[in-house]
Amino acid sequence: MSAPGTPVLQVTDLEVDIKLRRSVVHAVQGVTLKVGEGETVGIVGESGCGKSTLGLALAGLLPSNTAVRGSIRLADREVAGLRERELRRVRGTEVGIVFQDPMTSLNPTQRIGVQVGETLRVQSGASKAEARAAAADMLNLVGLPRPLEQLDRFPHELSGGMRQRVVIAAALVCHPRLLIADEPTTALDVTTQAQILELFGHLRETLGMATLLITHDMGVVAGHADRVFVMYAGREAETGDTAEIFDAPRHRYTAALLDSVLRLETPHKSELATIPGRPPDLTVSTAGCPFVPRCPAASGQCSTELPAISGEGDHHWRCFHPADQAEDNLSAAEAPR
Amino acid sequence: MENVTAVLSGEEPGGTGEAEASGGWLWLRAFAANRLAVAGLVVVVVLTLFSFLGPLLYHTDQIHTRIGMETLPPGPGHPLGTDDVGYDQLGRLMVGGQTTLEVAFGAAAVAVLVGVAWGAVAGYVGGLIDGLMMRIVDALLAIPALLLLLYLATVFRPDVLMLIIVVGLTAWLVPARLVRAEALTLRSREYVLAAKTMGVRTPTVIVRHIVANSIGTILVNATFQVADAILVVAALSFLGLGIAPPATNWGAMLSNGLNYTYSGYWWLTYPPGVAIVVTVVAFNLIGDGLRDAFGLDTRRQ
Amino acid sequence: MIRFLVRRCAQALLVLLLVTIIVFGLSRLLPGGPARAILGVHATPTNIAAFNRENGLNGPLPAQYWHWLSGVLTGNLGFSYVLNQPVSSLLAQRLPKTAFLAGISVVLAVLIAVPVGLYQAVRRGRADDYAVTTVTFVLYSTPAFWVALLLIDILSVRLHVFPAEAPQGSFSTIFSDPSAMVLPVLTITLVTIAAFSRYIRSSVLDELAQDYVRMARSKGTSQPGILLRHVLRNALSPVVTLLGLSLPFILSGTLITEYVFNYPGVGLLAFNAATSQDYPVLLGVVLVVGVATVAGSLLADIAYALLDPRVQLASDAGAGR
Secondary structure, eight states: OOOTTOOSEEEEEEEEEEEOSSOEEEEEEEEEEEEOTTOEEEEEOOTTSSHHHHHHHHHTOOOTTEEEEEEEEETTEEOTTOOHHHHHHHBTTTEEEEOSOHHHHSOTTSOHHHHHHHHHHHHHOOOHHHHHHHHHHHHHHTTOSSHHHHTTOOGGGSOHHHHHHHHHHHHHTTOOSEEEEESTTTTSOHHHHHHHHHHHHHHHHHHOOEEEEEESOHHHHHHHOSEEEEEETTEEEEEEEHHHHHHSOOSHHHHHHHHHSOOTTSOTTOOOOOOOSOOOOTTSOOSSOTTGGGOTTOOHHHHHSOOOOEEETTEEEOOSSOOOHHHHHHHHHSOOO | OOOHHHHHTTOOOOTTTOOOOOGGGHHHHHHHTOHHHHHHHHHHHHHHHHHHHHHHHSOOOOSSOOTTOTTOOSBTTBTTOBOTTSOBHHHHHHHHHHHHHHHHHHHHHHHHHHHHHHHHHHHHHOHHHHHHHHHHHHHHHHSOHHHHHHHHHHHSOOOHHHHHHHHHHHHTHHHHHHHHHHHHHHTTSHHHHHHHHTTOOHHHHIIIIIIHHTHHHHHHHHHHHHHHHHHHHHHHHHTTOSOOTTOOOHHHHHHHHHTTGGGTOHHHHHHHHHHHHHHHHHHHHHHHHHHHHHTOOTTOO | OHHHHHHHHHHHHHHHHHHHHHHHHHHTTSTTHHHHHHHOTTOOHHHHHHHHHHTTOSSOHHHHHHHHHHHHHTTOOOEETTTTEEHHHHHHHHHHHHHHHHHHHHHHHHHHHHHHHHHHHHTTTSHHHHHHHHHHHHHHTSOHHHHHHHHIIIIIIISOOSOSSOOOSSHHHHHHOTHHHHHHHHHHHHHHHHHHHHHHHHHHHHHHTSHHHHHHHHTTOOHHHHIIIIIHHHHHHHHHHHHHHHHHHHHHHHHHHHHHHTOOSHHHHHHHHHHTTOHHHHHHHHHHHHHHHHHHHHHHHHHHHHHOHHHHHHHHTTOOO
């Protein structure tokens, strides 16, 4: 057991390159982040910002055409660069992962009970009966009605929300310290989304695991994450407590993201705010801040130099010209173009 | 929007760099990027030119047999030697190629035309008519093609045209199934429903919407049809049911030459045999390349 | 599940009926009518009239069909004037031999092709994957008769390992000299593997790319465990269907093989019947093979339904066809 106070996950200067036939995608470029015991950290960014790659890297599930540099410490143990055999022991026992589409995450020809109990049988050599009992317990914990009946059903017999619960149960059956949830609610309807997010909260209370919530939806993060890590173009843009990020975003990208979220107070006939331009091509390395082409406050310095991390307390950002509170209120009052 | 999963599985990122060709010809560019497929295409073109233009440059007598000139090994005047009745083998390879390719393309054309029509109608109309039409296909599929051909070729001693029709008639079943599957998917698409509502007549809807949007599947299957036809005609010729001499095809040349295996006349078997294998491989490569270019699921039935 | 079975069997029956109609139609294609074709050029009008009367060839087509069909259902498949035997007894002698040859070859082919396909998918993109793909590609593009003759040339003539002719006579002859079966079985097996391995490989690749495989990996399941416990079962179900559909193709290959190796099965019977214009026999073979294939496809479909639980549910819910 590691000393109390040791973060469940400590990532330092992580870089992930994906080798393609004729180019290299720099999916993750120097990410440092920390997740404490029982904490829920939301990783937010647009599609293609590298957050999914980050999640896969942390779960040790990157394919062979990737190169990883930097450090990933899971429960005080270095996992970056581990060989497959050792990684296999880490998976499922120390870290569980839930993917976006519950329908395809489950083997259509295998019964639910078998799939939920699989980790136990594989990792600790549990018998079929033991695994089945643990699976039933887990299904109960994730809120599936009549868990004993569900054990023998097939995935296509369940609704989307129930399937996602099954996937969560399978990921947590060995009580890992960290749960990585990659877009866990994107494939579900809004009501089910809310239920699943509540489930994460409930599980955190019961099992005490830390959660890494990867999403593009600020709304998901708002109610359910303790801290937020905003990612852009493979890099950290801003980190901090959820409340602070929402109240006073500093990185221009975070500010733009929050602006584009529809709120009840948004004036009735105003245009929706969007972020102009497109995310950058990650096969091309740029000097300077990647957000420059889309940033309203970009200067010459921003194009040539990558901003260092600055900040106060737990709130950090990489920006030469961070938004400040006064400006924010002003832009909210003005009618957007 | 970048699909990271696609990126992680090794496909190129959609990114901001690539200029997008208009959707209609995207497959052509994808095909052109596939070296094996292009190589196959080149081989087919070369062999077609060889068979059809070759005789214009290299004159040989392919009608009259010449006693005393049989089974000469390759040498001056006969680059591939002569066959067992005195024909120049290289010239024979050209003439044989003409017939082989004519019958293969012709049979494939017949198979595709009949099959597409049948399948499109069945899939589009649906219901009991579809059921009946597809059961007929099932019934015909249940009889091995070679057996059916054995019977038909015995009853109707075939010439080139008959052979094309007969081979095509045993091969139309697979394209029918494929196009019917496409039609089932396509007929509930909005543009089809829109056309129906606007009162466009059924045959037009079928051709312009169903068939036109299945063109990828059809093209892929047509290529494989040609490859299969070559092998089928070879098998028929081997069984003695091909076309009568002095016409010939590669399959007939191969089976004829195989009678002399133990005499060591390798120039009688390997040139036509290799020609067959190379051509069939080429067409299969083209078919595979087209399938990848159109992004068609290999398991689609 | 029951509903699915019933529906499939009903479909199969309809197809069988259509097969009989097709065979009947084929018999009416004979120039000059079946009588002249069967009795030969020298048949006199009296003979022809008698033949027509005996075989119910007078009267409207549907009646003729019914007469013929009822004969078939009672086991009367016609008479071979060339071989002087009822067609049914000829088939009864030869059919088991072909079934034996084809059966062993297919089983062997599956036993080899599935592990090879798995291996290829796992080693995707590497040299050994390309090597195997190239070999099967070329094999697939080679006429089956050439494959057979090359095997004879190499293994029989030059290396004297196996005999070039298949065992004649009854099954006891086959079992007393199994080495004579090797080359014919090898030919069909090779041709079948060549046709299948592409599908098996891509089927396994498709499964490996599925999310549930990634999910299994995330639980710490090893690669062999994933292959055996998850991939194999899901990749096999389309292969089963493919087998059912490939039966006619395999039987065509069997025909050629029987001809080359002089194996006394139904294929060689058909060929001899073709060259001697023994139409009743030829048509009898067509009918029986057609029926066997329909039955085989039905079995394959049932096997597929047993393997894939989704099928049962879809049919029970009454969805589509």
